[in-house]
Each structure stands twice: as C-alpha cells, then as structure tokens.
Amino acid sequence: MGHDGLNSWGVELRLRDLTDAHAHPFRLVPSSEDLEEMAASLGLSALRKVKFEGKLIPEGKRDWRLEASLGATVVQPCVATLAPVTTRIDTEVSRSYLADFTEAFTPEQEIEMPEDDTVEPLPATLSLSRIAEEALALAAPDYPRAEGAELGVTQFTESGKQAMTDEDTKPFASLKALRDKLGKDGE
Numbered sequence: 582m583g584h585d586g587l588n589s590w591g592v593e594l595r596l597r598d599l600t601d602a603h604a605h606p607f608r609l610v611p612s613s614e615d616l617e618e619m620a621a622s623l624g625l626s627a628l629r630k631v632k633f634e635g636k637l638i639p640e641g642k643r644d645w646r647l648e649a650s651l652g653a654t655v656v657q658p659c660v661a662t663l664a665p666v667t668t669r670i671d672t673e674v675s676r677s678y679l680a681d682f683t684e685a686f687t688p689e690q691e692i693e694m695p696e697d698d699t700v701e702p703l704p705a706t707l708s709l710s711r712i713a714e715e716a717l718a719l720a721a722p723d724y725p726r727a728e729g730a731e732l733g734v735t736q737f738t739e740s741g742k743q744a745m746t747d748e749d750t751k752p753f754a755s756l757k758a759l760r761d762k763l764g765k766d767g768e
Contacts, residue, residue, distance in 0.1 A: 593706035601639035643680035659727035666725035
C-alpha cells in the first residue's frame, strides 16, 4: 500500500499494517469526481475546497487515535426559498479506535448510546474519506437559510398586543388565552 495510501481519497487503511512506532500524518484532498459523489450522497448542491488533514497516532501497541481538521465549503438549497446557501465549515475531528473495545451493557439492559461517540472498536480497515464524509454530514447546517429568507412564520401582531412566543405555541396556551379573554370580558 505504501505511505501514499494515507493521502489517497477513498482508500481503506489497514491500521494493523501501520507501524506503531510513530504517528502517521495524512492530508486528503478529494478529486472533483469525489466531491460530486460526496455532495450527492450528502444531499448537497455542491461541495468545494474540501481538505481533511491530521494524523493517526498510535496509542500503546494496538490502539489508534485520529486527530484531524476538516475544512470544506458546502452549498445547500435554502430550506425556505431553495436559493443556494454557501457555508464554510471548519471542524475538528477526533476518533479513538480501541482493539479491546467492548460495549458496556448487558443484554437485558436497554442498549444505550455510549457516552463517548468518538470511541469505536478498531476496524479491520479504516476509510479516512468516510470519516471526513461523516464529519461533514454532522457539521453541515441542517436548515440552511438564504440571507433574509424567512420560513412562512411571519408573525402579525395587532398593535398593543404581545407578539407570540414559543411559550404560546405550547399545548394549553390556547386554553390559557381563552381563559384570560373570558376573564377580561367578565370584568
């Protein structure tokens, strides 16, 4: 595989084949085809200037830690207007891969998410590009808004009345309002 595999997008690394004598730096820059594929799988309009850079650090004889930074420019349709929204993402990514990873639960307990979602069992192969893609999916805005775009939630308030708040939209708020109104009318 050679050292270059660390810098190739989409290559599966066998961590067991890497020497644990030192850290292994990597710098991944996807090709335009890779960017198109990633954008499609993440539901983005476009993806530009992606760089995933960091190192795989041996911990003890068999465990590994990944410390990296991911930079990317994502273009998504605005949730309100579908106009393209461009977001610059810069995020730190860290993962620990443990050879003796065991989920800490017994079968009769409900399966709960482990507290630390950066810790994973040591995989047979590791795809740095997949990690980059996951990190990107997490970092991209869920509800991108174009500048000045409002979802159809414009609030019209009669002068002299209070604007609606989140409190008002809770169940029973309408009952409270009705009660208040009845109370006023009865004065």
